[in-house]
Amino acid sequence: MYLNRLHLRHFRNYREQEIIFSAPKTILLGDNAQGKSNLLEAVELLSTLKSHRVSCDRDLVLAGESESKITAQLTRKHGSIDLALLLRDKGRRTATVNRENLKRQLDFLGVLNAVEFSALDLDLVRGNPETRRHWIDSLLFQIEPVYAHILHEYQRILKQRNSLLKQAEHRSLDPAELESWNHQLIITGTKVIRRRMRIIDRLAPIARTWHTKISKNTEILTITYAPNVAAIENTPEAIYQGFLDRLALRSIAEQSLGNTLVGPHRDEIELTINDTPAKAYGSQGQQRTLVLALKLAELELIEQIVGEPPLLLLDDVLAELDLTRQNQLLSVIEDRFQTLITTTHLGAxxxxxxxxxxxxxxxxxxIFQA
Incomplete structure (x- = not known):
């Protein structure tokens, strides 16, 4: 796939800007805080409907304006596609494909595939489990767009169940009502767990190969999905029973805390190097190698599944990598992936x-032609 054109209106610090992409690799050159990352963020929104930098649309709208718009023209192997995303400081977004407003934003996902790599991605190793869950969920949104609906439904059920548990402080719980929410939580949670298992099973060996290559056969990377719910095998029936058993085990604690303690919202994705937790392992350089391997694996897996290479968005990461890792990354890219890369200088x-x-x-x- 190839992004031909991107137009920004009232987005972040862009008032009105159109970019025509004329080469497989585009280098965005400039000092910090000029808008380089904002441009990559616009492409990320077209890909996943999410920004890894902010959670509120009003933060994406130029100060003094009420809405912003991102439009793009994309070429895929089956033809040309026009995308548009209208963001409002108040109110719901409007997503458009080929000038048709979508009733379900879910239908926007999977049209433009992209992998972003930024300095913030080091939190995949150093950060909390939520960071790693968000990472794998974002990958699933692109590969299996229906997963976005499943995860949203799980979060809705989780919120309702938590609200019920909080009421236990003031009155006795209705067992039938709690059982109903338990059933919904398990059914939807099982779908989340199984999809996460499948994607990690496919991603892990690719990442392991890349990591071995980058580390020159000195380190072995292992990625393990550690669900909060234990099951004897990866079947809906086994996961359902494991989920049910664990809910029963934590029932008193949940009612005491007014919070759901069981489910995929508490899963972990374990990253180990040579059987040692990566978070506690060695230098920042080794952690950067791990993240680089994960990102290269994302690229390869998306290409395998969708049948086309995704876009690669590199947000000032060369400064975070030593010369060896820079060369590894740049040699992999070549002209295989359309790449947008931000930098403050061209020395790398x-x-x-x-x-x-x-x-x-x-x-x-x-934006000016350099």
Whole structure:
């Protein structure tokens, strides 16, 4: 797939800007806080409907304006696609594909596939389990868009069940009502668990191969899905029973705390290097190798499943990598993946890379040909 054109109106610090992408690699050059990352964020929103930087749409709208719009023209192997996303400081978004407003935003997912790699991704190793759950969920949104609906439904049920548990402080729970919510939580939670299991089973060996290559056969990466619910096997029946047993075990604690303690919202994705937890393992360099391997594995897995290479968004990551890892990353990209890369200087790129790249200068929310 290839992103031909991107137009931003009142998005972040961009008032009105159109970018025509004329090469497989586009380098966005400029000082910090000029709008380079904002442009990548716009592409990320078109891909996943989410920003990894903010959670409220009003933060994406230019100050003083009530709405912003991102439009794009994309070429895939089956033809050309027009995308548009209208963001409002108050109210619901409008998502459009080929000039048709979508009733379900779920239908927007999976049209533009992209993998973003930024300095914030080091939190995949150092951060809390929620960070790793969000990472694998975002990957699933692109590969299996219906998963977004499943996860949203699970979160809705979880919220309702928590509300019921909180009422236990003031009155006795209705056993039949709690049983009903338990059933819904288990049914939907099982769908979340099984999809996470499947995607990690496919991603883990690819990431392991990349990690072995980057570390020059000195380290072995293992990715393990550790669900909060134990099951003897990966079948809906086994997971349902394990879920039910654990809910019974934690029932008193849940009612005491007024909170659901069982389910995929408490899952962990364990990352180990040579059988040692990566979070506690070695240097930042080793942690960066791990994250680089994860991102390269994402690229490869999406390409395998959707049949086309996704876009690669690199947000100032070369500064985070040593020369060896920079070369590994740049050599993998070549012209295989359309790449948008932000940087404050061009020193990390060799002449061949620069000659085959489109270089755009970014200053104060405006883009110029360098």
């Amino acid at each position: 790129f060799d002449a061949k890379w620069l000659d085959s790249s489109q270089i755009l200068q970014v200053r104060s929310g405006e």
